[in-house]
Amino acid sequence: MTDHDLLLQIVHKLDHMATKEDIVNFATKDDLRASIDEVKAEFNDKLSNFATKDDLKEAIEDAKSELYDEIVLCEKDIDEIKEQMSFFKAAKLEYDNQILFIKKLSNLETRVEKLEAQTG
Numbered sequence: 117m118t119d120h121d122l123l124l125q126i127v128h129k130l131d132h133m134a135t136k137e138d139i140v141n142f143a144t145k146d147d148l149r150a151s152i153d154e155v156k157a158e159f160n161d162k163l164s165n166f167a168t169k170d171d172l173k174e175a176i177e178d179a180k181s182e183l184y185d186e187i188v189l190c191e192k193d194i195d196e197i198k199e200q201m202s203f204f205k206a207a208k209l210e211y212d213n214q215i216l217f218i219k220k221l222s223n224l225e226t227r228v229e230k231l232e233a234q235t236g
Contacts, residue, residue, distance in 0.1 A: 125162060 166172040 163172065166175065
C-alpha cells in the first residue's frame with residue numbers, strides 16, 4: 117500500500133466519522149468512548165506506518181500535488197467543453213435562423229398562392 121493510499125484511507129475514515137445524530141444513537145457514554153477509542157487506535161495504527169512526521173508531510177504533499185494535477189486536468193476538460201458548447205450554441209442559432217427563414221418562405225408562398233387564386 118502506498119503512502120497516498122494510506123492517506124486516502126485516513127481521509128475516508130474521517131469523512132465517515134459519526135455525526136451528532138449518530139452519537140445520540142449510542143446506548144451509553146461508555147459505548148461512545150469505546151467507539152472513539154477504536155477509531156483513535158485505528159488512526160494511530162495507520163499513522164504509525166509513516167516512519168517520521170516528515171514522511172507523513174511528504175505523503176500529504178504528494179497527495180496534494182496529485183489532486184492539484186487532477187484539478188488542472190479537470191479545468192482543461194471544462195474549458196474544452198465550454199468551447200464545444202459555444203460551437204453548438206452558434207450552430208443552434210444558425211439552425212434556428214434557417215428554420216425561421218423557411219417559415220417566412222412558406223408564409224410568402226401561401227400569400228402568393230392566395231393572391232394568385234384571387235386574381236384568377
